[in-house]
Amino acid sequence: MTAAGFALRTDGVGKRYRKGWALRDCTLALPAGGVIALVGPNGAGKTTLLRLIVGLLAPSTGTVEVLGHDVTASTPQTLSRIGFLAQDHPLYKRFTVAEMLRFGRACNLRFDQELAEHRLARLGIPLDRRAGTLSGGQQAQVALALALAKRPDLLVLDEPVASLDPLARHEFLQVLMGAVAEGGVTVLFSSHVVHELERVCDHLVVLNRGRVTLTGDIDTLLAEHRLLVGPRTATDLDRAGTVVEAVHSDRHTTLLVRDGALPAAPGWQARPVALEDLVLAYLRRPPGPGAAVAPGVKA
């Protein structure tokens, strides 16, 4: 893949706050096109990573390159190609929706006012209402319409549906996926919820305690991993391939393996693994330097 094929590349990115490192040794290369999910528990460093990607923060170490440009340069050209929807979708609460659109028009090189108005009209969001008086779901939709009206090449969303009720969540994702279907935009969003991802995402990045523990194309990851179930055993686990996790019950041992051969020993069965179980297995792995060399990390 050529450099232009990457929406985003980070190299050894770390971010240190006064309290300590929020993110360490983050090296990623995410392809353009499609939907990328950034998954991790609360406090894993997802927001920090996303803010670094859109240039709101400067990395303490390493470099961030978005769409082939160093994002810390913050030129209007680079900024206009990135759309960002921050957590809790902040808006100027006392602006009317129309004024929010005027804000977008005033602060951007390209801004598709018609597109935004069209989207909002379809959702039945009145332009003369103050943003602060809209429901949470509507505020999220206004923020999304603003971000999409920039016609960005990369759209970054931080926990976009976390604060929404199920109905608003569904509507939000519908609009977002509609925009993806129209093409031309790479979407990167963070979530601490793992289910539903399979349906929506093409690519996955798992972040835990400030480190990337897994990254890859979802279909490839699922094909590479499998569950091996057999009689309880504590020895010779390596024989089965790279073991990500071993779980023992009274009578059985379940191994999550990567690049594993089919079970040779009698009584062992191979099963495909669900995405959620895969992510959880990686999140449960012990932290520390060992995690950084875990399989799946393109370090």
Add this chain to the structure above:
Amino acid sequence: MTWLIWRQHRTEVCALGLLVGLFGAALLALGTQAHELFPGGPARCAGEAGISDACTASFRRLDEGYGYVENLLAAFYLVPVVIGAFLGAPLLARELEDGTWQLAWTQAVPRMRWLAAKLAALAGVTVVLTGVFTAVLTWFRQPFDAWEGRFQYDAFDLEGLVPVAYALFAFGLATAAGAILRRGLPAFGVAFGAFLAARMSVALLARPAYATPLTAMEPVPAGGSQAQAGRRPVTGFADWTIEHGYADATGRRLTSAEFAELEAAADRAGTNLNQFLHARGIQQFGVYHPADRFWTFQLIEAAVFVAVAAILIAVVVLRVRRRMI
């Protein structure tokens, strides 16, 4: 950007504009009447010329009619901090508080351009509002200045250049506090407190030292009532006397205890205090800054506050530039 800045800050700008407008109009109305007491203009009654009967009468009527306004003017010490801090505190703090900094700085306007536009516009409004108000107040005080000079705290701090410098200082303080505290109201409070502390210490400690004060010393005159003793006649009415007292014939300054002894001795002798002091060669002295240093002092003090304001703004710019917020 112009529309955005106006839309975001119009409430503060309008409220402060209204405040300045109302007080300004009231001062203009009262000041016109006060000026009418001085047919030839208040400047003609300043200083030695003020001894004429007409001027004395004018001053008396000024004091009776408008003296209360002059006392109220003390509250206008706060005008610069109100204007500066009201405009400065929300500049960054409100964005940080509401999370909208993430919205503002991910549009196509780079954050440094955003910041420069906001700082320039709001500092400009600060200067204009404070400048207009100060101009009206300086004009209003002309009759009072003719009477008392311009070096007292209730004149120097309200007139000329320094109020605008104070306002810029308050603006810088509030903006920096907002950037660091990330909350509007605490930023305003901190700016207010720091402003008062800085203003008071500069006025009381630094300002008298802007230049070496002059010392005037002359023997106590034999005549005059006791009441006139100690009324520092050695310095002019418009000079800024920072210290005054008595000294013996050699010029050694008397402590208050020594002076009290002399007073008691004069009492026991049953003589007029002034004659008593005169007979002993006691001198009175005044340490003062002459009135013509007014603009020099204004320039120095304005420069001090503008310089500190510039440093505070530089801190804000640096923090935003380094993406510390």
